[in-house]
Amino acid sequence: METIIGYLNNMFAALPRTSQMLKLKQDLLASMEEKYYELKNDGKTENEAVGIVISEFGNIDELISELGIGQNYGEELLPFLSEDEAEGFVAAKKRTGLLIGFGVALCLIGTALLILFTTLAEEGSLGVSEDFGSMLGIISLTVLIVPAIGMFIYSGMKMEPYKHLQDGFQLTYQLKSYLQQKQKAFAPTYTLSLIMGVGLCVLSPIGMFVGSAFDGNVSTYGAAIMLLVVALAVFLLVYYGQIRESYTILLTTKEVTKAKKEEDRVIGAVAAIVWPLATCIFLISGLMFQQWQINWIVFPITGILFGMFSAVYNILKVKNNS
Amino acid sequence: MISSDVIRGYNDTLILYMLLERDSYGYEISKNIRTLSEEKYIMKETTLYSAFTRLEKNGYIHSFFKEEESFGKRRTYYRITPEGLMYYREKCAEWQVTQEVVNKFIKEL
Secondary structure, three states, X not given: OHHHHHHHHHHHOOOOOOHHHHHHHHHHHHHHHHHHHHHHHOOOOHHHHHHHHHHOOOOHHHHHHHHOOOHHHHHOOOOEOOHXXXXXXXXXXXXXXXXXXXXXXXHHHHHHHHXXXXXXXXXXXXXXXXXXXXXXXXXXXXHHHHHHHHHHHHHHHHHHHHHHHHHOOEOOHHHHHHHHHHHHHHHHHHHHHHHHHHHHHHHOOHHHXXXXXXXXXXXXXXXXXXXXXXXXXXXXXHHHHHHHHHHHHHHOOHHHHHHHHHHHHHHHHHHHHHHHHHHHHHHHHHHHHOXXXXXXXXXXXXXXXXXXXXXXXXXXXXXXXX | OOOHHHHHHHHHHHHHHHHHHOOEEHHHHHHHHHHHOOOOOOOOHHHHHHHHHHHHHOOOEEEEEEXXXXXXXXXXXXXXXXXXXXXXXXXXXXXXXXXXXXXXXOOOO
16 A cells, blocks of 8 residues: 555645645545455455556556646647756766866866965075975966866766756656655755865865964965865755756756856856956965965955856846846 | 457546446446446556546546445545536447447448
């Protein structure tokens, strides 16, 4: 009987929870239950009884069309997404998340090495000239950035086959409820990664606070450590963020996706300018003017301003839409 | 076994017939249809309940709860309305014509 209840719950999982729907589900369950016990009384085994009841259930889409909740069926005939495609998309997102996260982390590690080598050479701890130290830093930065760029390009290519998802698609109710279950199961992992990622970002300047209490270049090492911690944080945020996004993309309806996409595009474009700019200011003020003890402040300031911009843009956008 | 495609237009008629004599509930109706058709037609659960929804929306049947004395549990019962009876008669007349027409094209080979 458990199997039958589970089957019915699955069938109704993706349907709206109206009182009409709940009553219908109860009636169906009562009917199936009665059939099940009668079959058992007739001497059928558990498996046989469950098999017969489920095989005589029919097709849930028949009920859906009668209840008029499947309107999107008639209006727009979007292609159905197969289970393989959905699974493939989630897997590809996960893999590209790993690559992009790792790539961004490499860029940050490269920057940390640049700062580290330059400072070490300046202090003479490496026993090389300042120019050679800078060169070493730039070389290590390049060596790390090149594979990172390769990873970005490769991830872009990996996602190419799934471009058509943007044109809209629909899910069968079974697939939808399956994905919803997976999304729900992933939620705690995502929350944990978010807490850890943000926590690391917030804690990352500690090295510099401590360093600025000492003399000279100690806060510079703090800056390098900060970048390494941020690299780890960014990796966590990007990797788990991509997995989460794969479910969000599959489970949001087309109209929502469209508006959201436009919003993401604008915010993404602004982010692509603002963050590299902040990084430039950080590096120039640090490497040229030795302002490591204070210049990290550009990141929190950029973060706050950028957050404000996103929020305001969001609100204006919602207002326009309504 | 009859395919559900062939009988589609007459599921409602079958259900209304079952309600002519007395009120009934989902499982009993489906069981009686099976018995009466000599196991040649088994109405799927979703077919049955989408028919209930449609018939009730059109005012041909109305549903109510009834406590079962022996089980002590509540069942949804259905009762045919005067409109439902009228609709049933229409469908019967329609079937007579349909049968006549189709029969003209049926021959033993």
